[in-house]
Amino acid sequence: MSFNFGLINFLLLYGGGAKGGLLDVNPGLIFWTIVTFIILLIILKKTAWQPILTALKEREESIRSALEKAERARKEADEIFEKNQKSLAEAEEQVRKIINEGKEYANKLRNEIISRANEEAQKMIDNAKQEIETKKQEALLELKEIVADLSIQAAEKILEESLDREKHKKLIEKLIQNLPKG
Amino acid sequence: MIDSTKIVADTLHNTESSSGSWIIEHIVDSNVLDFEPFGVIHLPTFQLNLFGITLHVEITKHVVFLWLAAFIVGSLLIYTARSYKKSFIPRGVANLVEMIIQFIKDEIVTPTIGEKYVPSFLPFLGTVFFFILTCNLLGLLPYGATATSNISVTASLALLSFIMIQFAGMKKNGVIGYFKGLIPHGVPVFLLPIMFVVEVLGLFTKPFALMIRLFANMTAGHVVILALIGLIFILKTPFISPVSILFALFIYLLELLVALIQAYIFTMLSSLFIGMAIHQEH
Numbered sequence: 001m002s003f004n005f006g007l008i009n010f011l012l013l014y015g016g017g018a019k020g021g022l023l024d025v026n027p028g029l030i031f032w033t034i035v036t037f038i039i040l041l042i043i044l045k046k047t048a049w050q051p052i053l054t055a056l057k058e059r060e061e062s063i064r065s066a067l068e069k070a071e072r073a074r075k076e077a078d079e080i081f082e083k084n085q086k087s088l089a090e091a092e093e094q095v096r097k098i099i100n101e102g103k104e105y106a107n108k109l110r111n112e113i114i115s116r117a118n119e120e121a122q123k124m125i126d127n128a129k130q131e132i133e134t135k136k137q138e139a140l141l142e143l144k145e146i147v148a149d150l151s152i153q154a155a156e157k158i159l160e161e162s163l164d165r166e167k168h169k170k171l172i173e174k175l176i177q178n179l180p181k182g
Numbered sequence: 183m184i185d186s187t188k189i190v191a192d193t194l195h196n197t198e199s200s201s202g203s204w205i206i207e208h209i210v211d212s213n214v215l216d217f218e219p220f221g222v223i224h225l226p227t228f229q230l231n232l233f234g235i236t237l238h239v240e241i242t243k244h245v246v247f248l249w250l251a252a253f254i255v256g257s258l259l260i261y262t263a264r265s266y267k268k269s270f271i272p273r274g275v276a277n278l279v280e281m282i283i284q285f286i287k288d289e290i291v292t293p294t295i296g297e298k299y300v301p302s303f304l305p306f307l308g309t310v311f312f313f314i315l316t317c318n319l320l321g322l323l324p325y326g327a328t329a330t331s332n333i334s335v336t337a338s339l340a341l342l343s344f345i346m347i348q349f350a351g352m353k354k355n356g357v358i359g360y361f362k363g364l365i366p367h368g369v370p371v372f373l374l375p376i377m378f379v380v381e382v383l384g385l386f387t388k389p390f391a392l393m394i395r396l397f398a399n400m401t402a403g404h405v406v407i408l409a410l411i412g413l414i415f416i417l418k419t420p421f422i423s424p425v426s427i428l429f430a431l432f433i434y435l436l437e438l439l440v441a442l443i444q445a446y447i448f449t450m451l452s453s454l455f456i457g458m459a460i461h462q463e464h
Contacts, residue, residue, distance in 0.1 A: 022206055022401065026334045028239040029211060033248060033329075033338035040252045041309050048259035049305035052283060055266035062270070 148172055205408045209401060211244045211332055217325055244329040251316040251329065259312065286311055290450050294457035303456055306346055310339065311449040318400060318441030322434065330444075331400035333393065340393035343452040348385070351459030363462030388455050392448055399444045403437035 151172055156165070215223035227240040258279055265276040272280045286308050291300050314330055321328025329335045351360045364381040365374060410430040414423045 022210060023333055024210075025337060026211060026242075026332075029242060029244060029332060029334035030338045030341075031239055032241070032245045033335045034342065036245075036248050036252050037309070037313060037339065037342060040256055040313065041306060043256060044259050044309055045305045048256075048263040049308065051263040051266055052259070052280070053301055053304065055263075055270070056280070056284065056287070059270060 144176060148176060205405055205412070208408060209328075209331055209404055211242045211334075213240065213242055215243055215246060215325075243327050244332050244335060247317065247320050247327045247329045248335065251313060251320055254316050254320075255309070255312045282311070283308055286449065290446075290453045294450070294453045295460060296457070299460065303346075303350070303453070307449050307453050307456075310343070310452060311445050314339065314396065314448055315441065315445035318445060319438075321400065321404065322437060322441065328400050328404060330396055331404060333397045336393045336397040336400075339396070339448070340389035343392060343448075343455070344386075344389035346452070347388070347455045347459050350456045351462070354460045355462060360459070360462070388451075392451055396444055396448055399440055403433055403440055406433050407437070 148169070152165075152169055155168060155172070213225045213227055215225065217223065225241050225243070225246070258275065262272070262276040262279040262283075265272055283304075287300055287304055291304050291307055295303055317330040317335070318328060320326045321331060330339075348360075351363075354360075355363050361378075361382075364385075365377050369377050407430045410426045410433065413426050414420065
């Protein structure tokens, strides 16, 4: 408390100088302060505060709407992404199916081709065998004739016309026909 | 601080006294703008006779600084308002001003009074904040004077705040409703007269506290700085000067903070009292 009294004493003592003390209230200054402040307030209210408040509000609105828009866009993007994901999965499924079908078809086709080829080959082999058989028969026939001729010639040379050529031929043919087949 | 040193030296040299009166002389209002060593401007003195009462409405040092503050605040805010016409995004000074306005709007007016009252009270409270802050800061410049360290100035600002508080309360609740609402609910009938007196006194103590707080805070820092510098001349030794100057510098920085805090507190409390006058439900 003594400190407080000291402070008040200080203020009153040195505040009461010739030019006006620290705690002296000057009505002129009060007048000027109030006038200055009120004029400042009136001027600023029209020229500054209203535009600033409007601008702040407008910007707040614009920020809010921008955020909302961004949120909406994000949601939309999410939806699109999900849709894409789904369609991608579907496409994959389809591709797998197509590939599988293709594989199956290819397998079937391969088997068919192989079997057909086998068949054809078999047929060709058979044909070839038959041809060979016929050629062999022909060759044998020819051989027989040649042999017969040769034998006749040989016999002729040996026997020197001892036999009638026609008779002889018949005789030898008979002989050849009786030969075992080989 | 440079000019403080000079003033202290001069006054001490002239008066040859070690009393504290030179400190007060420097702080109180005067009719002289002291720009030593560049010169001194003597402000005109005149009186106004109105209905037989003599009013000293002369333009004093503090009036000049009030006007300077008003000019600075006015141009700053109008510049900010204009900058919105150019672009939606504020730059530089306008950005700083807008940040402060946003702070007053969101941290002071909205929580204490309410969102829907912002357009009606932000102009007053915002102007109060910028005006007090500029006055406080002008006192920290060389050759500057702190108008807010004059009790007449703080009294006027508190008076305006008082009028605003009562006006707001009466407009919302009606004149009779406002005075009825001053008394809390559930008070015994025999206590009503006392409570009424106490609450009405409370209406006046609030702005009175605003006045004293701003005045005392803005005066104290200057007194301490002057006293610290004066120490050099009172003790008549230069060896004390490093201590004096370091402490004075510290107080100066503290005053920078106090200038901001006091502007904030004055605005905050005014806003709080307006809010209390409007929302009377206890």
